[in-house]
Amino acid sequence: MPQVIDSGVAYLTLKAAQKLYSKSPAALQPEEFERVQNMARHQHKLEALVLLAPEARDAMVPPSTLEIALQEIRGRYQSEDEFAGDLTRNGLDEKTFRIALERELKVEAIMEKIGSQAAKITDMDVELYYQYHTDQFRRPETRSARHILITINEMIFENTRPEANKRISAIAKRLAKEPQRFEEQALKHSECPTALDGGKLGDIPPGKLFTELDKTLFSMKAGEVSGVLESELGFHILC
Numbered sequence: 315m316p317q318v319i320d321s322g323v324a325y326l327t328l329k330a331a332q333k334l335y336s337k338s339p340a341a342l343q344p345e346e347f348e349r350v351q352n353m354a355r356h357q358h359k360l361e362a363l364v365l366l367a368p369e370a371r372d373a374m375v376p377p378s379t380l381e382i383a384l385q386e387i388r389g390r391y392q393s394e395d396e397f398a399g400d401l402t403r404n405g406l407d408e409k410t411f412r413i414a415l416e417r418e419l420k421v422e423a424i425m426e427k428i429g430s431q432a433a434k435i436t437d438m439d440v441e442l443y444y445q446y447h448t449d450q451f452r453r454p455e456t457r458s459a460r461h462i463l464i465t466i467n468e469m470i471f472e473n474t475r476p477e478a479n480k481r482i483s484a485i486a487k488r489l490a491k492e493p494q495r496f497e498e499q500a501l502k503h504s505e506c507p508t509a510l511d512g513g514k515l516g517d518i519p520p521g522k523l524f525t526e527l528d529k530t531l532f533s534m535k536a537g538e539v540s541g542v543l544e545s546e547l548g549f550h551i552l553c
Contacts, residue, residue: 321410327350352501360505455520457517457532460497460514461504462482462504464478482549482551489539526544537553
Protein backbone atom coordinates (compact mmCIF):
# COMPACT_ATOMS: atom_id res chain seq x y z
CA MET A 315 0.00 0.00 0.00
CA PRO A 316 1.38 3.49 -0.87
CA GLN A 317 2.68 5.60 1.96
CA VAL A 318 1.54 9.13 2.75
CA ILE A 319 4.57 11.44 2.97
CA ASP A 320 3.25 14.86 4.00
CA SER A 321 2.30 14.83 7.69
CA GLY A 322 -0.70 17.10 7.10
CA VAL A 323 -2.05 14.75 4.45
CA ALA A 324 -1.24 11.77 6.68
CA TYR A 325 -3.31 13.29 9.49
CA LEU A 326 -6.26 13.99 7.18
CA THR A 327 -5.98 10.49 5.68
CA LEU A 328 -6.17 8.98 9.16
CA LYS A 329 -9.18 11.15 9.98
CA ALA A 330 -11.00 10.33 6.70
CA ALA A 331 -10.39 6.60 7.13
CA GLN A 332 -11.90 6.65 10.60
CA LYS A 333 -14.86 8.79 9.52
CA LEU A 334 -15.76 6.84 6.36
CA TYR A 335 -14.79 3.29 7.26
CA SER A 336 -14.14 3.29 11.03
CA LYS A 337 -10.74 1.78 10.26
CA SER A 338 -7.12 2.90 10.23
CA PRO A 339 -5.56 3.55 6.79
CA ALA A 340 -3.44 0.40 7.13
CA ALA A 341 -6.61 -1.71 7.38
CA LEU A 342 -8.24 -0.29 4.25
CA GLN A 343 -8.69 -2.06 0.96
CA PRO A 344 -6.63 -0.50 -1.90
CA GLU A 345 -9.63 1.28 -3.42
CA GLU A 346 -10.70 2.56 0.02
CA PHE A 347 -7.19 3.83 0.72
CA GLU A 348 -7.05 5.60 -2.65
CA ARG A 349 -10.37 7.29 -1.91
CA VAL A 350 -9.43 8.58 1.54
CA GLN A 351 -5.98 9.71 0.40
CA ASN A 352 -7.50 11.66 -2.52
CA MET A 353 -9.94 13.25 -0.09
CA ALA A 354 -7.08 14.12 2.27
CA ARG A 355 -5.02 15.72 -0.48
CA HIS A 356 -7.96 17.80 -1.67
CA GLN A 357 -8.78 18.87 1.89
CA HIS A 358 -5.15 19.82 2.46
CA LYS A 359 -5.22 22.06 -0.63
CA LEU A 360 -8.45 23.72 0.50
CA GLU A 361 -6.95 24.35 3.95
CA ALA A 362 -3.91 25.94 2.27
CA LEU A 363 -6.24 28.38 0.51
CA VAL A 364 -8.02 29.23 3.77
CA LEU A 365 -4.68 29.86 5.47
CA LEU A 366 -3.83 32.40 2.74
CA ALA A 367 -7.03 34.39 3.37
CA PRO A 368 -6.69 37.89 4.92
CA GLU A 369 -8.65 36.68 7.97
CA ALA A 370 -5.84 34.21 8.71
CA ARG A 371 -3.39 36.98 9.56
CA ASP A 372 -4.18 37.15 13.29
CA ALA A 373 -5.74 33.72 13.72
CA MET A 374 -4.23 31.55 16.42
CA VAL A 375 -5.01 28.44 18.45
CA PRO A 376 -4.64 28.87 22.22
CA PRO A 377 -2.35 26.18 23.71
CA SER A 378 -5.15 25.11 26.04
CA THR A 379 -7.49 24.50 23.09
CA LEU A 380 -4.85 22.41 21.36
CA GLU A 381 -4.21 20.37 24.52
CA ILE A 382 -7.93 19.69 25.05
CA ALA A 383 -8.30 18.51 21.44
CA LEU A 384 -5.19 16.34 21.74
CA GLN A 385 -6.38 14.76 24.99
CA GLU A 386 -9.82 14.09 23.50
CA ILE A 387 -8.20 12.14 20.65
CA ARG A 388 -5.85 10.32 23.04
CA GLY A 389 -8.89 9.29 25.06
CA ARG A 390 -10.15 7.20 22.14
CA TYR A 391 -7.25 4.80 22.69
CA GLN A 392 -6.90 2.31 25.51
CA SER A 393 -3.26 3.21 26.14
CA GLU A 394 -0.49 5.63 25.17
CA ASP A 395 1.32 2.77 23.41
CA GLU A 396 -1.74 2.09 21.24
CA PHE A 397 -1.97 5.80 20.38
CA ALA A 398 1.74 6.06 19.55
CA GLY A 399 1.62 2.87 17.53
CA ASP A 400 -1.30 4.13 15.45
CA LEU A 401 0.58 7.34 14.71
CA THR A 402 3.69 5.43 13.65
CA ARG A 403 1.72 3.12 11.35
CA ASN A 404 0.34 6.18 9.60
CA GLY A 405 3.61 8.04 9.11
CA LEU A 406 3.18 10.35 12.09
CA ASP A 407 4.69 10.98 15.50
CA GLU A 408 3.35 13.11 18.33
CA LYS A 409 5.12 16.25 17.07
CA THR A 410 3.83 16.04 13.49
CA PHE A 411 0.40 14.98 14.74
CA ARG A 412 0.28 18.04 17.01
CA ILE A 413 1.29 20.34 14.13
CA ALA A 414 -1.39 18.88 11.84
CA LEU A 415 -4.05 19.12 14.56
CA GLU A 416 -3.12 22.75 15.27
CA ARG A 417 -3.38 23.52 11.55
CA GLU A 418 -6.88 22.01 11.43
CA LEU A 419 -8.00 23.97 14.49
CA LYS A 420 -6.57 27.16 12.99
CA VAL A 421 -8.51 26.62 9.77
CA GLU A 422 -11.69 26.11 11.82
CA ALA A 423 -10.98 29.34 13.74
CA ILE A 424 -10.49 31.26 10.49
CA MET A 425 -13.77 29.94 9.09
CA GLU A 426 -15.59 30.92 12.28
CA LYS A 427 -14.02 34.38 12.09
CA ILE A 428 -15.23 34.81 8.52
CA GLY A 429 -18.71 33.63 9.50
CA SER A 430 -18.87 36.03 12.45
CA GLN A 431 -18.44 38.98 10.10
CA ALA A 432 -21.79 38.34 8.48
CA ALA A 433 -24.53 40.83 9.36
CA LYS A 434 -26.92 39.79 12.15
CA ILE A 435 -30.50 39.26 10.98
CA THR A 436 -33.45 39.81 13.34
CA ASP A 437 -36.90 38.18 13.15
CA MET A 438 -38.32 41.57 12.16
CA ASP A 439 -35.82 41.80 9.26
CA VAL A 440 -36.95 38.38 8.07
CA GLU A 441 -40.65 39.27 8.31
CA LEU A 442 -40.24 42.57 6.44
CA TYR A 443 -38.15 40.98 3.73
CA TYR A 444 -40.77 38.30 3.22
CA GLN A 445 -43.62 40.81 2.98
CA TYR A 446 -41.83 42.88 0.34
CA HIS A 447 -40.34 39.99 -1.65
CA THR A 448 -42.99 37.26 -1.60
CA ASP A 449 -42.30 36.49 -5.26
CA GLN A 450 -38.85 35.24 -4.27
CA PHE A 451 -40.41 32.52 -2.13
CA ARG A 452 -42.17 30.88 -5.03
CA ARG A 453 -40.35 27.72 -6.07
CA PRO A 454 -38.31 28.44 -9.22
CA GLU A 455 -37.13 26.00 -11.85
CA THR A 456 -34.18 23.97 -10.60
CA ARG A 457 -31.52 21.79 -12.18
CA SER A 458 -29.84 18.83 -10.49
CA ALA A 459 -26.13 19.33 -11.06
CA ARG A 460 -22.64 18.13 -10.25
CA HIS A 461 -19.38 19.93 -10.85
CA ILE A 462 -15.62 19.56 -10.83
CA LEU A 463 -13.48 22.50 -9.69
CA ILE A 464 -9.77 23.13 -10.19
CA THR A 465 -8.85 26.33 -8.36
CA ILE A 466 -6.46 29.00 -9.59
CA ASN A 467 -3.85 30.08 -7.06
CA GLU A 468 -0.59 31.56 -8.31
CA MET A 469 1.05 30.75 -4.94
CA ILE A 470 0.81 27.01 -5.63
CA PHE A 471 2.55 25.68 -8.76
CA GLU A 472 -0.01 23.03 -9.69
CA ASN A 473 -2.77 25.62 -9.32
CA THR A 474 -1.19 28.38 -11.39
CA ARG A 475 -3.43 29.34 -14.27
CA PRO A 476 -1.53 27.32 -16.95
CA GLU A 477 -1.27 24.21 -14.75
CA ALA A 478 -4.89 24.41 -13.57
CA ASN A 479 -6.04 24.80 -17.17
CA LYS A 480 -3.94 21.81 -18.22
CA ARG A 481 -5.43 19.66 -15.43
CA ILE A 482 -9.07 20.59 -16.08
CA SER A 483 -8.59 20.12 -19.84
CA ALA A 484 -7.32 16.58 -19.28
CA ILE A 485 -10.36 15.80 -17.14
CA ALA A 486 -12.70 17.31 -19.76
CA LYS A 487 -11.07 15.16 -22.45
CA ARG A 488 -11.64 11.98 -20.41
CA LEU A 489 -15.26 12.90 -19.74
CA ALA A 490 -15.93 13.66 -23.39
CA LYS A 491 -15.18 9.98 -24.05
CA GLU A 492 -16.69 8.53 -20.86
CA PRO A 493 -19.24 10.93 -19.29
CA GLN A 494 -20.38 8.17 -16.93
CA ARG A 495 -17.10 8.65 -15.03
CA PHE A 496 -18.07 12.14 -13.83
CA GLU A 497 -18.60 11.19 -10.17
CA GLU A 498 -15.34 9.24 -10.11
CA GLN A 499 -13.41 12.13 -11.66
CA ALA A 500 -14.99 14.60 -9.21
CA LEU A 501 -13.95 12.44 -6.26
CA LYS A 502 -10.39 12.09 -7.55
CA HIS A 503 -9.71 15.59 -8.84
CA SER A 504 -12.22 18.24 -7.73
CA GLU A 505 -10.91 20.79 -5.21
CA CYS A 506 -14.39 21.61 -3.93
CA PRO A 507 -15.76 19.98 -0.74
CA THR A 508 -18.55 18.53 -2.93
CA ALA A 509 -15.91 16.11 -4.26
CA LEU A 510 -16.73 13.88 -1.28
CA ASP A 511 -20.18 13.37 -2.83
CA GLY A 512 -19.06 12.97 -6.43
CA GLY A 513 -19.28 16.71 -7.08
CA LYS A 514 -23.01 16.85 -6.27
CA LEU A 515 -24.35 20.41 -5.97
CA GLY A 516 -27.95 19.36 -5.45
CA ASP A 517 -30.98 21.08 -7.02
CA ILE A 518 -29.82 24.49 -8.20
CA PRO A 519 -32.21 27.39 -8.89
CA PRO A 520 -31.31 30.15 -11.37
CA GLY A 521 -28.89 32.75 -10.04
CA LYS A 522 -27.26 30.64 -7.37
CA LEU A 523 -24.06 29.84 -9.26
CA PHE A 524 -21.52 32.19 -10.80
CA THR A 525 -22.97 33.85 -13.90
CA GLU A 526 -20.75 31.83 -16.22
CA LEU A 527 -21.88 28.54 -14.67
CA ASP A 528 -25.51 29.54 -14.24
CA LYS A 529 -25.98 30.41 -17.91
CA THR A 530 -24.45 27.14 -19.07
CA LEU A 531 -26.29 24.95 -16.58
CA PHE A 532 -29.72 26.19 -17.63
CA SER A 533 -28.92 25.70 -21.31
CA MET A 534 -27.71 22.10 -20.92
CA LYS A 535 -29.72 18.97 -21.66
CA ALA A 536 -30.15 16.17 -19.11
CA GLY A 537 -27.02 14.02 -18.90
CA GLU A 538 -24.90 16.46 -20.86
CA VAL A 539 -21.38 17.38 -19.70
CA SER A 540 -20.24 20.95 -20.21
CA GLY A 541 -16.94 22.10 -21.56
CA VAL A 542 -14.41 23.91 -19.37
CA LEU A 543 -15.93 26.98 -17.71
CA GLU A 544 -14.19 29.68 -15.69
CA SER A 545 -15.26 31.67 -12.64
CA GLU A 546 -13.38 33.77 -10.13
CA LEU A 547 -12.63 30.55 -8.20
CA GLY A 548 -11.04 28.71 -11.11
CA PHE A 549 -12.02 26.23 -13.79
CA HIS A 550 -15.19 24.11 -13.70
CA ILE A 551 -16.94 21.30 -15.53
CA LEU A 552 -20.70 20.84 -15.04
CA CYS A 553 -22.88 17.79 -15.45
